[in-house]
Amino acid sequence: MKIALLELRRRPGRFLMAAVIMTLIAILLMFLGGLLDGLIKSSTGAIRAQDGQALVYSQTSEASLLRSRIEPALRAAVEDVDGVERAGGLGVVQLGARVPGKGPRDLAGVALFGFEIPPKGVPDVPPRGTAYADETLKSDGVEQDMTLLLGPARSPIQIVGFVSDTSFSGQGSLWASPETWRQVLGANRPDARLAENVFQALVVQGDEDVASRIDPATDGRTDSYTIEGAVNAIPGVESQRNTFNQILGVTIAIALVVIALFFALITVERTALYGVLKALGGRSRTIFAGLVTQAVVVTLIAAAIAGSAVLVLDAVIPAGSIPLDISLGRIAISVVLLLAAAVVGCGFSLRRVLRVDPASAIGRGS
Amino acid sequence: MNALELTDVRKVYPVGDSEVVALDHASLTLGQNEILALVGPSGSGKTTLLSIAGGILSPSSGKVVVGGEDISDYSNGQLTRFRQEKVGFVFQSVNLVPFLTAAENLFVVDELGPRTGKPARATAGKLLDELGLAERTKNLPSQLSGGERQRVAIGRALMNDPDLVLFDEPTSALDTGLGAQVMELIRSEMKQRGISAIVVTHDPRITEYCDRTVQIVDGELSA
Ligand SMILES: Nc1ncnc2c1ncn2[C@@H]1O[C@H](COP(=O)(O)OP(=O)(O)OP(=O)(O)O)[C@@H](O)[C@H]1O
């Protein structure tokens, strides 16, 4: 409504307070959202990157690679399941890596994977003693052709290229052949040594709903997921997401309260003005629409400033230092939530607008 | 058809447990293109009568017919539409929207109602011109003199091309000379458009500009 917009333009000072508070709330909302996305991304990348329709762990492993074992016999049973075209072994070992040029205590946490089916973005199975590295390791000083020394045994791994978005448990991944992985695992974690042809999990390629058929076919000796299901089943992911979503919910609620209080106050101040508008034939609906328009504009301005601020922050913070993932999708979701909070917040003033009496305009004297 | 017919109108305000009778047995007929002066002491019920005639208040009992339309039993929604289309008000206190310019204050009427846009803007410009405010269209109310503000309020009351305009003490805030000027303006605007009007006042000199005078004392009318 035009009167409402004109008021915003002529008296911006009146709305400054609300705009500033909403901007801070919007920044918080977008930043926390980006942090959540970044955390989830860095703990799920390696699983998300798997190129298949199912991920198969052993029974009672609770979707943890480290607890899971797939013996050759179990693998054969999985390969026999209807709809399975191909199964590839997968295993991981988490170690500290010495990066050339860094101090002896300055270890980079890495997750060395051995794989048979290349994950998305990994071109091939690299030769023995070499690996593709996740880009996040660049912030630890890892470079192309560099040789890292892994674990207490200082197993050498040469970096032959980089891939992106494949982190595991917040650590940068290295993608190597099964032999390389098995050798490094045995040398550094003698207690966890795995025999030839034993893996931690299987990546299965086949038809769309193959994941649901594997466990019944192996008499429950396996614990199978779709890739998406496996991502959500990663220990800690769900609870991380819930915690963050609760914080985001509280933030939205605060935004709602701020808008509700601010516009309730403005409505009280404007009782006389609204009386005049009603006496001139203005409907409550029209007047309330003006109020909502103002709340929406204030929120949009706040969101625009917050969005730019968060994008700048994302650009300024060195990649890999904190797991912040600012996406336009997250910003858009935040804006939609804030707008909803603003409209609902205005709702608290609706009754007061309805109750304004046009007779108050014609009142005696002032 | 008469511009306004009040028949045995009564208005009672509840005050705490008791009641104040603001208007009693009020009957009044206003002809086409007639300007009526309503004179009476403070608290006599002048504003109450105007509010009822203009559909801002509903009577406690009695009949209110404006331009042939019986509004006695209208709902709030019907009264809103009626005010939007049929009447113009100049309030006792000027009540312009403080953050809107003179032209925008006239244009508000269109925004609240028919939303014709361009034609309304043209009407607003023409009205301000007639009211001698051509140079003041972009001024905020705070940048206008009392007389100018009063003229903007008159312009606003004419924006919806009403059948009846109700003036509540339009000159009370102005000195005598300026008051006479404004009354002259009101009279010529009304007569030129053929609109009927009621002008409430304390001031006997104002009645000279009206066709007829009605007295009101303690909520009762007498010619
Ligand atoms: N909303 C209200 N509630 C209670 N009593 C009211 C209300 N409005 C008016 N009255 C009373 O009704 C009577 C008439 O009031 P009204 O405003 O019509 O007088 P008036 O002639 O316009 O007075 P003035 O010249 O001071 O403007 C007064 O006694 C007044 O106190």
Ligand SMILES: [Mg+2]
């Ligand atoms: Mg009065």
